[in-house]
Amino acid sequence: MASLSLQDVSKIYTRKGRADNWAVKSVSMAIDDGEIIALLGSSGCGKTSTLRMIAGFESVSQGSIRIGDKTVNALAPAERNVAMAFEGYALYPPLTVYDNIAFGLLRGKVARDEVRRRVRHVAELLEIADILERYPPMLSGGQQQRVSLARALVRPADLYLLDEPMSQLEPQLRSLLRGRIKDYLIAHRMTSVFVTHDQTEAVALADRIAVMSDGVLQQFASPEALKERPANLFVAGFIGEPAMNLLPAVVAHRAGRLEVLLGGRQGHEALRVGFGPAARIAAAAGLQDGQAVQLGVRPHKVRLDTQPPGGDMPAAGGNAQPAGDNIVQGPLAFNQWQGDQSHIGVELGGHTLLVVTDGALDLAPHSRVTLELPLAALHLFDSHTQQAVLHGADL
Numbered sequence: 468m469a470s471l472s473l474q475d476v477s478k479i480y481t482r483k484g485r486a487d488n489w490a491v492k493s494v495s496m497a498i499d500d501g502e503i504i505a506l507l508g509s510s511g512c513g514k515t516s517t518l519r520m521i522a523g524f525e526s527v528s529q530g531s532i533r534i535g536d537k538t539v540n541a542l543a544p545a546e547r548n549v550a551m552a553f554e555g556y557a558l559y560p561p562l563t564v565y566d567n568i569a570f571g572l573l574r575g576k577v578a579r580d581e582v583r584r585r586v587r588h589v590a591e592l593l594e595i596a597d598i599l600e601r602y603p604p605m606l607s608g609g610q611q612q613r614v615s616l617a618r619a620l621v622r623p624a625d626l627y628l629l630d631e632p633m634s635q636l637e638p639q640l641r642s643l644l645r646g647r648i649k650d651y652l653i654a655h656r657m658t659s660v661f662v663t664h665d666q667t668e669a670v671a672l673a674d675r676i677a678v679m680s681d682g683v684l685q686q687f688a689s690p691e692a693l694k695e696r697p698a699n700l701f702v703a704g705f706i707g708e709p710a711m712n713l714l715p716a717v718v719a720h721r722a723g724r725l726e727v728l729l730g731g732r733q734g735h736e737a738l739r740v741g742f743g744p745a746a747r748i749a750a751a752a753g754l755q756d757g758q759a760v761q762l763g764v765r766p767h768k769v770r771l772d773t774q775p776p777g778g779d780m781p782a783a784g785g786n787a788q789p790a791g792d793n794i795v796q797g798p799l800a801f802n803q804w805q806g807d808q809s810h811i812g813v814e815l816g817g818h819t820l821l822v823v824t825d826g827a828l829d830l831a832p833h834s835r836v837t838l839e840l841p842l843a844a845l846h847l848f849d850s851h852t853q854q855a856v857l858h859g860a861d862l
């Protein structure tokens with residue numbers, strides 16, 4: 468296995484008579500030996516182009532890629548010792564499934580008994596042991612995809628590149644295989660990069676996730692860090708289901724405390740949300756009164772008061788915390804039972820805040836709802852730069 472590093476890597480597709488397409492923009496990241504990482508983003512954000520440059524199937528327009536201590540920009544794919552599972556499978560039709568999977572091992576001069584043992588093992592892992600004698604044209608898309616994955620995983624390589632490795636599988640099989648593949652990658656200390664647009668898959672499989680948008684690496688961090696400390700508005704809105712509430716607000720210091728003011732436009736009352744004494748908040752010094760910000764809070768983290776006055780306030784997600792941070796009130800906009808949780812909308816300063824709770828709640832239409840926005844769950848982003856200014860969890 469080996470480490471992998473990308474230094475200011477760009478991909479610019481050029482076509483005669485057309486404007487250049489800058490698909491990957493100066494991406495830098497360092498992946499440790501044995502680490503599993505996901506490239507995550509929406510369609511067209513540059514994930515596959517990045518993966519194909521690492522594999523050597525696309526040239527690197529700018530920057531450099533190193534596998535271990537070797538710069539590989541000028542090396543052909545076969546010279547990089549990289550195993551890749553392709554989105555289009557690329558199986559050999561005249562060979563059986565067994566021979567497709569064994570191909571790389573036989574070329575590597577592994578003893579036949581050992582080849583048989585390894586092929587069986589990976590085929591059982593991916594639930595394709597019963598189709599080893601079949602030929603690729605006789606297989607479903609999901610079976611072909613697993614054969615392609617098995618062929619990549621079975622052979623020794625410095626690096627494993629997996630392009631949407633489970634996109635064709637049914638949800639149940641996908642979640643079963645996710646766990647097995649992760650255990651296999653960890654057990655063999657396989658440095659791996661996989662591409663996905665499914666954040667559940669990225670969170671379940673990867674040690675760290677590289678979130679991409681429009682060719683730019685937005686943040687490269689653990690799944691927990693992406694949720695707790697999103698670097699910018701894109702990551703805050705993209706990671707997490709349902710998405711983080713993002714409410715426009717302005718900075719308003721008051722009596723030495725950092726606060727933001729929500730709403731207050733015609734017909735809506737203004738709401739103050741506090742972050743505590745400004746002197747204790749490093750970022751407060753750079754924030755000017757009137758500065759436009761976005762206040763972020765995840766729907767699961769808002770605490771909803773369902774008790775009679777004076778009662779304790781349960782967290783929406785069940786995380787009991789002492790009541791008392793920002794208590795706000797607003798009229799109920801909607802209350803939808805989703806089968807396993809409730810989605811509750813509350814009007815705050817002219818915007819609708821989504822709250823998610825575990826149980827079903829009996830709330831009268833348009834009734835006034837009391838909420839707590841726990842300081843540790845709040846985030847502030849600069850509306851102009853889109854970058855995170857502070858995370859309540861750090862205060």
Ligand SMILES: Nc1ncnc2c1ncn2[C@@H]1O[C@H](COP(=O)(O)OP(=O)(O)OP(=O)(O)O)[C@@H](O)[C@H]1O
Pocket residue numbers: 480488490508509510511512513514515516517664
């Ligand atoms: N061979 C190519 N020639 C020209 N443009 C390309 C080529 N391959 C990709 N692109 C363009 O580069 C951009 C990034 O594409 P890429 O396939 O890397 O994105 P992606 O995030 O993997 O998307 P998807 O999830 O849909 O595969 C897109 O605008 C795409 O149209």
